[in-house]
Amino acid sequence: MPQKKPTARPTDVVLRIVGESGEGTVTLGDVLVELFTGLGLDIYTFQTFPAEIKGGTVMYQLRTKSGVTLSPGDVSDVLVALNNQGFGLFGDNLRSGGILLYNSDAFSPPVDPTRTDYALPITTLARAEKDKVRHEVSGEQLKRLPAPVNTVGLGALLRLVNAPLEPAEEYLGRVFARKGEAIVRMNISALHTGATCVAEQIGDRETPHVGSRPDHRDRIMVTGNQMLCMGAIAAGLKFFGGYPITPASEIMEFLAKELPAFGGNVIQAEDEIAALGMCLGASFGGVPSMTATSGPGLSLMVEQINLAGQAEIPVVIVDVQRGGASTGLPTKTSQGDLNLAVYGVHNESPRIVLAASSVGDVFWTTVEAINLAETYQCPVILLSEQALATRRSTVPPPMIERVTVKERLKPAEADLGPEFKRYLDTSSGVSPMAIPGTPGGMYTTTGIEHNEFGDPTYTPDTATKARNKRFRKMDTLLVERGHEFVRTWGDAGKVELGVIAFGATEGVVREATERLRYAGHLVAHLHLRLIRPLPVAPINEFAVRCKRLLVVELNYSGQLAGWLRVNTDMTFETFHRDDGRPFSSHDIEDEMLRILSD
Amino acid sequence: MSTTAPVQFTPKDYKSDLAPIWCPGCGDFGVLSALFKALSACGVDPTKMVIVSGIGCSSRLPGFVATYGFHSVHGRVLPIATGLKAARPDLTVIGVGGDGDGYSIGGGHLPHAARRNPDITYLVMNNNTYGLTKGQVSPTSMLPLVSSGQKMDPKRWKTTPYGTTEDSIDPIAQAIAWDISFVARGFSYKPNQLADIFAQAIRHKGFSLVDTFSPCPTFNQEQTEEFYKSRTFDVPETHDPTDRSAAFALSVNHDNYPLGIIYKHDDKPNIIDEQAHLRARFDGQGSLQELLARFAAK
Ligand SMILES: Cc1ncc(C[n+]2csc(CCOP(=O)(O)OP(=O)(O)O)c2C)c(N)n1
Numbered sequence: 001m002p003q004k005k006p007t008a009r010p011t012d013v014v015l016r017i018v019g020e021s022g023e024g025t026v027t028l029g030d031v032l033v034e035l036f037t038g039l040g041l042d043i044y045t046f047q048t049f050p051a052e053i054k055g056g057t058v059m060y061q062l063r064t065k066s067g068v069t070l071s072p073g074d075v076s077d078v079l080v081a082l083n084n085q086g087f088g089l090f091g092d093n094l095r096s097g098g099i100l101l102y103n104s105d106a107f108s109p110p111v112d113p114t115r116t117d118y119a120l121p122i123t124t125l126a127r128a129e130k131d132k133v134r135h136e137v138s139g140e141q142l143k144r145l146p147a148p149v150n151t152v153g154l155g156a157l158l159r160l161v162n163a164p165l166e167p168a169e170e171y172l173g174r175v176f177a178r179k180g181e182a183i184v185r186m187n188i189s190a191l192h193t194g195a196t197c198v199a200e201q202i203g204d205r206e207t208p209h210v211g212s213r214p215d216h217r218d219r220i221m222v223t224g225n226q227m228l229c230m231g232a233i234a235a236g237l238k239f240f241g242g243y244p245i246t247p248a249s250e251i252m253e254f255l256a257k258e259l260p261a262f263g264g265n266v267i268q269a270e271d272e273i274a275a276l277g278m279c280l281g282a283s284f285g286g287v288p289s290m291t292a293t294s295g296p297g298l299s300l301m302v303e304q305i306n307l308a309g310q311a312e313i314p315v316v317i318v319d320v321q322r323g324g325a326s327t328g329l330p331t332k333t334s335q336g337d338l339n340l341a342v343y344g345v346h347n348e349s350p351r352i353v354l355a356a357s358s359v360g361d362v363f364w365t366t367v368e369a370i371n372l373a374e375t376y377q378c379p380v381i382l383l384s385e386q387a388l389a390t391r392r393s394t395v396p397p398p399m400i401e402r403v404t405v406k407e408r409l410k411p412a413e414a415d416l417g418p419e420f421k422r423y424l425d426t427s428s429g430v431s432p433m434a435i436p437g438t439p440g441g442m443y444t445t446t447g448i449e450h451n452e453f454g455d456p457t458y459t460p461d462t463a464t465k466a467r468n469k470r471f472r473k474m475d476t477l478l479v480e481r482g483h484e485f486v487r488t489w490g491d492a493g494k495v496e497l498g499v500i501a502f503g504a505t506e507g508v509v510r511e512a513t514e515r516l517r518y519a520g521h522l523v524a525h526l527h528l529r530l531i532r533p534l535p536v537a538p539i540n541e542f543a544v545r546c547k548r549l550l551v552v553e554l555n556y557s558g559q560l561a562g563w564l565r566v567n568t569d570m571t572f573e574t575f576h577r578d579d580g581r582p583f584s585s586h587d588i589e590d591e592m593l594r595i596l597s598d
Numbered sequence: 599m600s601t602t603a604p605v606q607f608t609p610k611d612y613k614s615d616l617a618p619i620w621c622p623g624c625g626d627f628g629v630l631s632a633l634f635k636a637l638s639a640c641g642v643d644p645t646k647m648v649i650v651s652g653i654g655c656s657s658r659l660p661g662f663v664a665t666y667g668f669h670s671v672h673g674r675v676l677p678i679a680t681g682l683k684a685a686r687p688d689l690t691v692i693g694v695g696g697d698g699d700g701y702s703i704g705g706g707h708l709p710h711a712a713r714r715n716p717d718i719t720y721l722v723m724n725n726n727t728y729g730l731t732k733g734q735v736s737p738t739s740m741l742p743l744v745s746s747g748q749k750m751d752p753k754r755w756k757t758t759p760y761g762t763t764e765d766s767i768d769p770i771a772q773a774i775a776w777d778i779s780f781v782a783r784g785f786s787y788k789p790n791q792l793a794d795i796f797a798q799a800i801r802h803k804g805f806s807l808v809d810t811f812s813p814c815p816t817f818n819q820e821q822t823e824e825f826y827k828s829r830t831f832d833v834p835e836t837h838d839p840t841d842r843s844a845a846f847a848l849s850v851n852h853d854n855y856p857l858g859i860i861y862k863h864d865d866k867p868n869i870i871d872e873q874a875h876l877r878a879r880f881d882g883q884g885s886l887q888e889l890l891a892r893f894a895a896k
């Protein structure tokens with residue numbers, strides 16, 4: 001690929017919009033995302049949703065950057081506050097010297113000399129715009145016509161960050177075309193009114209600069225959930241059973257729309273137990289199957305995850321983790337289900353636990369999840385997180401020609417017949433699996449301990465042999481591919497401090513590591529993609545390079561740290577919290593600095 | 599399902615090498631041999647069929663049939679069978695289990711199987727008790743109420759030593775209310791009738807429920823072979839199973855239970871056909887490249 005030249009002045013601006021849900025806050029954010037993407041910039045968003053069905057405060061943070069964006073940004077350069085409540089709840093991350101643009105019709109914030117305020121009577125201005133076209137629209141339409149509050153705000157904001165207005169004009173023309181010329185004109189006028197009013201206040205002050213990269217085109221704008229679905233389709237998913245739950249529902253909704261065209265089925269089950277049951281049935285029938293849920297649903301699936309482990313049935317279970325225990329913080333993010341994913345089982349059976357780390361990565365991790373389930377004939381739990389699942393990001397489109405689909409091991413002709421051993425004790429632990437319809441492949445799968453034919457047996461000898469065979473698959477996986485499931489960043493040799501993390505913290509840990517290296521520290525980062533079985537060898541190789549180690553995770557008690565203690569002899573410090581918010585890179589950097597300096 | 603093929607398989611062909619582990623006199627033997635006969639009568643190819651079961655004495659049945667089997671967990675026969683049938687409409691799918699498995703722990707799945715109406719035959723071996731866990735009350739147990747003051751045998755009915763505090767479920771009336779598209783009742787000790795009911799259930803296109811009185815002589819000494827012989831009658835020839843009200847009226851007499859086909863709803867829509875319809879609409883035209891292109895940043 002030819003090297004792409006960024007514009008002379010690189011862009012890196014963080015905007016945060018807060019306001020009442022259902023009153024255009026999210027729309028305003030989405031429009032900005034579209035406009036900035038159109039300028040060739042990269043985008044990384046972070047949103048918090050109210051748990052209320054209607055109303056509540058929403059926060060939409062968006063970072064636009066000319067080039068790779070690893071996090072939504074720790075502090076915002078511009079805060080747009082449409083109401084007082086939003087300002088109170090989410091107004092605290094403005095950087096020193098940052099800009100507050102607020103609706104002065106709604107509230108007036110206390111004076112703060114560390115920021116520059118732009119007061120804009122957005123409601124009044126918008127009403128005046130509506131008045132200008134009053135005589136041109138019919139009575140019915142006029143009654144339903146909202147004053148163009150968001151458009152005034154959009155114009156003001158674009159001017160504040162020195163972005164061109166023309167793409168916005170074009171956008172408004174397109175979106176409002178079917179409402180008539182007068183409405184288009186009203187919006188374009190509102191856009192300029194917002195821009196002009198702000199321009200008067202700016203005077204000759206410096207404000208942030210959103211540039212453009214006209215040559216930077218080949219990207220897609222997607223959420224983590226959408227990328228996950230496309231990864232599943234790429235890997236040949238043919239059956240999905242699910243039950244709605246925030247923040248995983250979008251996966252079922254996406255697949256319900258798209259999977260039939262790929263020859264697959266989606267069933268909305270009556271509960272999560274049925275959802276996983278359907279997947280096991282479909283997989284027994286020979287097709288790659290997947291379900292998706294969040295913590296409460298994963299809890300209901302535990303019994304059948306064990307069945308899949310014991311009976312050796314491939315299946316993928318996506319857990320889009322959300323905040324809090326029980327109903328907890330259902331619209332917030334967390335990494336609190338690691339324990340449930342690795343330990344949630346009665347007695348013991350093999351399983352694989354993977355963790356996705358970014359919107360780009362989740363495509364490949366999902367491909368991997370389906371391939372691993374099919375290859376090792378076991379349940380694969382794929383951990384995602386609310387922040388990653390709902391975030392919109394620009395990413396390069398995945399190179400789908402690089403996807404390889406792995407099929408489960410089928411019996412050879414010679415293996416079939418009355419003596420067919422479905423659970424043949426092989427050196428890899430993987431046995432040939434006949435699918436119904438195969439002559440000579442008949443067997444009854446069962447959760448009862450069984451011999452190589454699948455027939456129930458209870459003797460200590462067979463029990464030991466059978467279990468060793470099943471767990472051997474996990475050893476095989478680590479030997480064959482363990483090293484592929486860690487990523488390392490930062491300094492390559494001996495370092496003062498190494499950070500171990502998993503999941504969606506990858507971006508912020510990378511940023512923190514980069515900043516500290518830039519400041520002259522020797523630091524490195526190991527990111528785990530595979531949690532169970534734990535790739536101990538590459539972890540140990542990393543650990544010996546590090547004078548000290550820090551394990552970072554977004555949960556209350558340090559679950560990854562616990563899992564590492566069970567599986568390795570490393571000593572490390574831990575950093576964890578679980579209050580619904582993702583980490584910022586400064587959270588991580590501060591903690592790393594604390595260790596580096598003591 | 600090759601229902602019209604000439605008999606290619608004798609009942610013996612469906613018998614596996616595993617000997618049933620049931621107690622002597624268990625009603626489930628009758629269900630197994632009736633199933634062999636029905637499969638043979640329908641000409642079902644054993645390589646193209648799967649028997650799905652839950653957990654319980656009755657749920658051990660798949661292992662005793664020379665075909666594909668899925669002995670799963672307690673109560674999840676119907677979701678597993680539904681997923682299997684959705685993925686593989688070409689297979690004959692039969693679900694089996696006990697009354698505890700199907701009406702208690704798995705009872706929540708029945709109305710959903712009814713509304714989806716997949717082509718699955720579900721055979722419940724109803725012994726009015728929990729056999730495998732050795733004789734606790736089940737949702738179909740017929741026990742005297744505590745208030746009746748009747749003496750209980752303290753060695754049996756271990757969770758209801760003073761009688762029951764709950765009424766029982768009537769699975770047939772319930773099934774008709776949910777519009778399960780084929781509802782029948784059999785009795786293990788009427789083998790020919792049972793085989794015929796099973797065969798009709800297998801041939802029925804849609805979800806069929808056959809509740810079979812299948813006595814457990816080990817733990818239920820009330821609902822015995824003799825008890826059912828004296829409390830059952832054959833569905834009269836004049837009964838029209840497509841008449842839902844008549845079917846309901848027939849089913850709610852709890853002193854005397856009808857044996858035979860009680861309710862049928864032949865042209866009920868079913869999920870398997872609807873999904874085939876949906877796939878046909880897109881004709882496998884899905885392209886990941888095009889899907890990704892829809893998300894291209896403009
Ligand atoms: C989740 C779960 N809970 C409880 C059990 C214990 N259990 C096994 S079989 C059974 C009930 C058996 O009764 P039924 O389904 O009527 O079948 P039967 O043995 O009478 O044929 C119970 C409670 C279990 N295996 N799994």
Ligand code: SF4
Pocket residue numbers: 619620621623624625626655656725729730813814815816817
């Ligand atoms: S306990 Fe009852 S149901 Fe179980 S095998 Fe014995 S007789 Fe049959």
